[in-house]
Amino acid sequence: NAGVTQTPKFRILKIGQSMTLQCTQDMNHNYMYWYRQDPGMGLKLIYYSVGAGITDKGEVPNGYNVSRSTTEDFPLRLELAAPSQTSVYFCASSRLASSSYEQYFGPGTRLTVT
Amino acid sequence: AQSVTQLGSHVSVSEGALVLLRCNYSSSVPPYLFWYVQYPNQGLQLLLKYTTGATLVKGINGFEAEFKKSETSFHLTKPSAHMSDAAEYFCAVSLSIGTDSWGKFQFGAGTQVVVTP
Numbered sequence: 001n002a003g004v005t006q007t008p009k010f011r012i013l014k015i016g017q018s019m020t021l022q023c024t025q026d027m028n029h030n031y032m033y034w035y036r037q038d039p040g041m042g043l044k045l046i047y048y049s050v051g052a053g054i055t056d057k058g059e060v061p062n063g064y065n066v067s068r069s070t071t072e073d074f075p076l077r078l079e080l081a082a083p084s085q086t087s088v089y090f091c092a093s094s095r096l097a098s099s100s101y102e103q104y105f106g107p108g109t110r111l112t113v114t
Numbered sequence: 115a116q117s118v119t120q121l122g123s124h125v126s127v128s129e130g131a132l133v134l135l136r137c138n139y140s141s142s143v144p145p146y147l148f149w150y151v152q153y154p155n156q157g158l159q160l161l162l163k164y165t166t167g168a169t170l171v172k173g174i175n176g177f178e179a180e181f182k183k184s185e186t187s188f189h190l191t192k193p194s195a196h197m198s199d200a201a202e203y204f205c206a207v208s209l210s211i212g213t214d215s216w217g218k219f220q221f222g223a224g225t226q227v228v229v230t231p
Binding site for chain 2: 004031033035040041042043045048050058090092094096101102103104105106107108
């Protein structure tokens with residue numbers, strides 16, 4: 001049971017390039033999330049999904065896109081990378097049952113846009 | 115909508131001393147409350163949570179927190195700090211089923227804990 005896995009761990013992008021951050025969970029969780037973490041700012045929700053085929057915007061969705069074709073995978077797409085997207089990105093999942101209402105986090109992807 | 119405020123972005127404690135991290139929330143309905151810990155270059159790990167029932171909850175690594183509805187607080191404590199407690203701690207709130215915020219979590223800005231010998 002690997003939990004939540006993210007790839008890559010580190011990435012450097014040039015301004016205007018695109019990339020996809022991968023996230024996979026093997027816990028059969030229905031909810032999945034993408035956050036970005038900036039120093040002193042806590043975690044900001046980018047997008048979330050309540051199940052395969054269903055996604056919704058969080059607080060800071062601009063410049064990002066997501067898809068959820070399977071229960072396990074929730075990739076985050078950056079189009080036209082900008083320096084403001086330099087951050088650490090965390091994927092999380094949750095089952096949201098009353099007995100298990102918490103999020104499980106991946107190890108993060110550290111992205112630098114120069 | 116819910117929000118979370120953590121008082122103090124940095125806290126320094128001596129080894130063996132009490133650790134107290136403050137978290138206040140605002141919510142129009144009874145919240146679910148969480149504390150997470152983040153060690154350097156790692157993801158967040160759940161320390162403890164309050165959903166319903168007993169208002170004093172115990173978590174991993176000797177931490178506990180008390181939900182005080184009248185004070186809208188969920189402060190985290192540990193009686194005796196260890197060097198291994200040095201990390202960043204996040205308070206988070208979510209709302210119960212039936213609300214339009216079901217499934218969303220709001221995080222505080224985090225408190226960095228430094229433990230000195």
